[in-house]
Amino acid sequence: MRVLIIEDDPMIxxxxxxxxxxxxxxxxxxQDGIQGLDAAxxxxxxxxxxxLGLPRKSGTDVLKSMRDRGIDTxxxxxxxxxxxxxxxxxxxxxxxxxxxxxxxxxxxxxRIRAILRRQGGxxxxxxxxxEITLNLASHEATYRGKSLILSAKEFALLHTLVAHPGTxxxxxxxxxxxxxxxxxxESNVVDVIIHYLRRKFDSEIIRNVRGIGWMVVx
Numbered sequence: 001m002r003v004l005i006i007e008d009d010p011m012i013x014x015x016x017x018x019x020x021x022x023x024x025x026x027x028x029x030x031q032d033g034i035q036g037l038d039a040a041x042x043x044x045x046x047x048x049x050x051x052l053g054l055p056r057k058s059g060t061d062v063l064k065s066m067r068d069r070g071i072d073t074x075x076x077x078x079x080x081x082x083x084x085x086x087x088x089x090x091x092x093x094x095x096x097x098x099x100x101x102x103x104x105x106x107x108x109x110x111r112i113r114a115i116l117r118r119q120g121g122x123x124x125x126x127x128x129x130x131e132i133t134l135n136l137a138s139h140e141a142t143y144r145g146k147s148l149i150l151s152a153k154e155f156a157l158l159h160t161l162v163a164h165p166g167t168x169x170x171x172x173x174x175x176x177x178x179x180x181x182x183x184x185x186e187s188n189v190v191d192v193i194i195h196y197l198r199r200k201f202d203s204e205i206i207r208n209v210r211g212i213g214w215m216v217v218x
Contacts, residue, residue, distance in 0.1 A: 001159060002177060003112070004045040005029040006036030006062065007078070008054050012101075016049065019105050021180070024139055024152035028181045033057025040066055044176065045073050047112050050095070052079040052086070060093065067094035074115045078103070113137060129165035129216055132205065134158065143201040150197075153178055157193050161206065161216045170213040190214075 003025050007013040013029045020027040028045075030036050033054040040048060040062075052059035063075065077090045082100045090098050096115045099108060113125045113136050125136040133142040139155045140147055150158065160177040161169060174190050194206050194214060207215050 001046045001116075001156065002026040002028065002044055002180075004036070004039050004048045004073075006031075006033070006039075006048065006054065006059065007051045008032060009051070012051075017180070021152075023109060024155050026156065026177060026180050031055075033059065033062045037062050037065055040071055040073060041069070043071070043073070047115060048073050048075045049078050049108075050075055052077060052081055052090070060089070063090065063093045063095060074119055076108075076111060076115060078108070109137075127159070127162060129162050129218060132158070132162050132216060134162055141201075143205050146201060148200055153189070154193055154197055157190070158197060158206075158216075161214065165216050166218040168209050168213045168215045174214070 003020055005013055005016050005020075005027055007016065007029065008031045010031070013031060017027040017029045028039060030039055034056045036050070036054065037057065039045075050059050050063060054062065057065075059077065059079070063077075066073070066075070074096045075094070076097045076099060077095045078099050078101060079086070080101045087098045096118070097111050099111060116136065117125060127134050127136065131143060134140075134155070139150050139152070141150050141155065141158055156178055157174060160174060161167075171190050175185050178189065179185055197205055205216070207217065209215060
């Protein structure tokens, strides 16, 4: 799952990106509102974390521009502004949640999971396609009665496929969900991860469509 961080404070931005990566998420970080809006337009993100006090274009203006353009990516405001008018204004403009700095990273992850649950219509941090079940909180995967805790990249790859069962993903599309900006893509990493997942569960957990890519069944 890919997260966009729009935050001008270098220490907060770096720490958030690192913490999200350690939690098994892919994080891209930009430091001003113009870059943030340009990144949001790509539609590559499951969630956007948005600071309000940004240079070049305020966080409020970024949010308004996103929603005016029909960009409906789930968005969580992260800011030091704790006034009730700020909270109400951000939520009324289309934010999905509002978190005041300083905050616990555990709480941030829980709020991200809650946003994704609402988007997916789930009551718990569980996604699945009937055969495969993924727990977003614990990184546990269950397939045909067998449950295992997966590594960050194993979970990210399987989550990418399970989120859209029946959709065929090419190698480059999967790699986009495994690496953030500036990270070097390891050779044959997709093949290696799929090999590990099949060995841990079953060869049928991920289907290969020759010459096109990979998928999981609906």
